[in-house]
Structures are given as C-alpha cells and as structure tokens.
Amino acid sequence: MNFENYTIRLLSMKDLNNYFHLINDNRKRLKEIFTGTVLETKTIESTKVFMNKILERTKNETYFSYVIVDNSDKKFIGFIDLKHIDNNLGKAELGFYMDEKYAGKGIMTKALNCFCEYCFDEFQFRKLYLRTHPENIATRKLSEKCGFKIEGIIRNDYMTTSGEIIDLIYYGKLRNE
16 A cells, blocks of 8 residues: 555565564553553564564454555554454454654554555455544544544553553444545
C-alpha cells in the first residue's frame, strides 16, 4: 500500500534491525500500552525471537504486523497491526503507533485511512475496531478523524506494563461508513 511518499507493508525477518530501532527509539512512549512488544524486544536477539513468534502467527493468518516506511530514506516511521481477527463475524482489531519524530504531521491519519480501506477490500472485513486509553487524546482524535465511532468504555479492560488496570474506550468503524 502506498500513499504520498510512504509505503505500508508486512513486516518480515529482514526488517529485524529497523524494527528494533523503531521500538527502541520509542520505548518510553510505548512502554505502558504496547506491553508485550516492549517487554520482548529489549535486545536485537530478543526482538528476533519475538519477530519469529509474530511471523508464525502471520503464516497462520491470525495476526498481521505492518510497518510504515518513509520511501525517501527507507526508515521505519510507524507500525500497524491487525489482531483478534474474527472471520466468522468479519472483524478485527487495529493497533498502531508512530515514531515520535513523525507524530502530529498527519501521516498516521493518511496511513490509517489507507490501511482501513485495504482491510475492508483485501480481507472483506465488515468492521474494524481499536481500543485506547481515555486520556490518549491524540489517538482519540485520530480515530474520530478516520471515521471510527465510540462504541463504549470498557472498565478495567487492560493491564499496563507497570501493572495498572485501566479502562479503555472502544472505537469501531463499519465497512460502509
């Protein structure tokens, strides 16, 4: 998938170093919400083990991880994953983050719109959803800008890396919205 000067593509093992650096450069921002990713990618070797796990899930079509690449320098600037895939209901959850240096420039808005269109076309999903902390104003604004609607707040729905149990706002987007 391409938009402007960026490409969204599946993560592969040849991406090990770039993927590690994307996480490592943003570790502080990601640590509370991307718990598994942060805990399992502390070194290049542990990142390789983690990537093998997620790439195996991709082979089984239960999880898909994508990177957003700046075509001008091939730098990884963001990540989007597709998880909790329910083919019976035709829905899946999205997770995403942007490198801090690229945040606030509208790139993730374009990437998320492009990615949603791809998911509705390629996977024939009827619904995409995402979850975010009520205080994550940037993600809430982005979600609404991309056509997601608040479906509710689920109380005590997620444990952060530090062990805090938090509420999450659920957003959904239907294929024809």
